[in-house]
Structures are given as structure tokens and as C-alpha cells.
Amino acid sequence: MVLDNLNRIKEGYSEGVYNSKKYGLTKTSFNNGKSIKFYAEELGGNDFVSLNYYITKNKELLKPCEMAEQKVIHFLQKVTLIQNEENRKG
Numbered sequence: 001m002v003l004d005n006l007n008r009i010k011e012g013y014s015e016g017v018y019n020s021k022k023y024g025l026t027k028t029s030f031n032n033g034k035s036i037k038f039y040a041e042e043l044g045g046n047d048f049v050s051l052n053y054y055i056t057k058n059k060e061l062l063k064p065c066e067m068a069e070q071k072v073i074h075f076l077q078k079v080t081l082i083q084n085e086e087n088r089k090g
Helices: 002-007 067-076 082-089
Strands: 011-017 019-029 035-042 046-056 060-064
Touching: 002 046, 002 060, 002 067, 011 082, 046 067, 060 067
Parallel strands: none
Antiparallel strands: 011 019, 019 035, 035 046, 046 060
């Protein structure tokens, strides 16, 4: 489920809306997509979400950075991607 939500976010920088606030999102993949670094920062605010995600032969590991796992999961489930919405209109 976490990987599905990460996969809908494009590589590099994008923007999204979460709890009526705009966020800058940065996603970087390593090792042919087996390792993902994700960081989201509230634009004009103090909130952020940060995580690393690893896919091994045996399992997938979500490693939030200094925050509760539930905060990371909720953000990934609920963020609305701005670029994706604009692309659908055109």
C-alpha cells in the first residue's frame, strides 16, 4: 500500500495539497527503484514529512525519519498531487 502511494508521485520535485495546505514534494529513487527517499515540506509553514522506503528480497521496509509511521502513511494516502490534476485537464 505504501509503495503504491509512493509510485503515484513522480520522481524529482512536485507539489501537492494536504489538509488544505500546499507542500513541496521531493522523491528520489536509488538502486533501480529498490530504495526511495521522500521529503515533503509545507510551503510557508513548519510541517514536513520524511521517509526512506526499502525493497529487499524478503520484505519492504518503511523507515519514517523522526516521526510516527502513521503520519507518513496518512500523508501519502491523502495528499492531492497538483501536477496530476493539471495534466488531466489538458
